[in-house]
Amino acid sequence: GDSVTQMEGPVTLSEEAFLTINCTYTATGYPSLFWYVQYPGEGLQLLLKATKADDKGSNKGFEATYRKETTSFHLEKGSVQVSDSAVYFCALSGSGANSKLTFGKGITLSVRP
Amino acid sequence: EAQVTQNPRYLITVTGKKLTVTCSQNMNHEYMSWYRQDPGLGLRQIYYSMNVEVTDKGDVPEGYKVSRKEKRNFPLILESPSPNQTSLYFCASSAYTGITEAFFGQGTRLTVV
Numbered sequence: 001g002d003s004v005t006q007m008e009g010p011v012t013l014s015e016e017a018f019l020t021i022n023c024t025y026t027a028t029g030y031p032s033l034f035w036y037v038q039y040p041g042e043g044l045q046l047l048l049k050a051t052k053a054d055d056k057g058s059n060k061g062f063e064a065t066y067r068k069e070t071t072s073f074h075l076e077k078g079s080v081q082v083s084d085s086a087v088y089f090c091a092l093s094g095s096g097a098n099s100k101l102t103f104g105k106g107i108t109l110s111v112r113p
Numbered sequence: 114e115a116q117v118t119q120n121p122r123y124l125i126t127v128t129g130k131k132l133t134v135t136c137s138q139n140m141n142h143e144y145m146s147w148y149r150q151d152p153g154l155g156l157r158q159i160y161y162s163m164n165v166e167v168t169d170k171g172d173v174p175e176g177y178k179v180s181r182k183e184k185r186n187f188p189l190i191l192e193s194p195s196p197n198q199t200s201l202y203f204c205a206s207s208a209y210t211g212i213t214e215a216f217f218g219q220g221t222r223l224t225v226v
Contacts, residue, residue, distance in 0.1 A: 042220075045216075
């Protein structure tokens with residue numbers, strides 16, 4: 001079945017550091033890929049998405065490119081802020097009619113001033 | 114404002130005492146689902162519903178029930194809660210499955226003693 005693998009955490013960075021969070025996936029067909037973010041005490045919210053190979057999703061300075069050849073969707077940001085501290089989930093949705101979101105385990109990012 | 118509302122936010126109960134967690138969305142979404150979030154396991158789908166009166170099991174349905182009598186509501190029922198159901202629960206809705214964004218409630222932290 002479908003699966004998503006995220007790098008182990010937690011991750012602690014200083015403000016203005018470069019961020020990369022790795023995500024790889026296993027799926028049949030042509031899934032859509034997502035990054036969701038969960039701020040403390042809140043539900044998940046969509047950060048960005050990409051629906052086909054070579055698409056780049058971007059939002060709030062974050063970017064991720066759908067790489068079919070490496071089955072990856074790594075999240076990057078050039079300069080993190082304290083307000084980016086949160087839990088980040090990579091997810092995929094399959095191409096079938098009843099496709100559901102399959103999530104990675106999530107990774108906690110802490111940004112210190 | 115588009116939102117998914119869960120109640121209660123926090124609940125402590127005893128083993129075997131039936132409880133219901135409510136979920137309501139105001140976006141006229143077809144698709145709704147329940148997830149549980151546990152440390153090191155990410156989010157796992159419990160049940161989902163494609164439309165009114167159409168529900169199906171997700172990855173971890175044991176010990177849970179759902180119903181979808183109206184489009185906007187999707188309650189989660191624990192008939193006889195056990196300590197292994199202590200978790201953080203999220204309700205989510207989306208217009209369809211696949212490429213559309215899922216909107217999440219703020220979560221219900223359930224403790225079963």
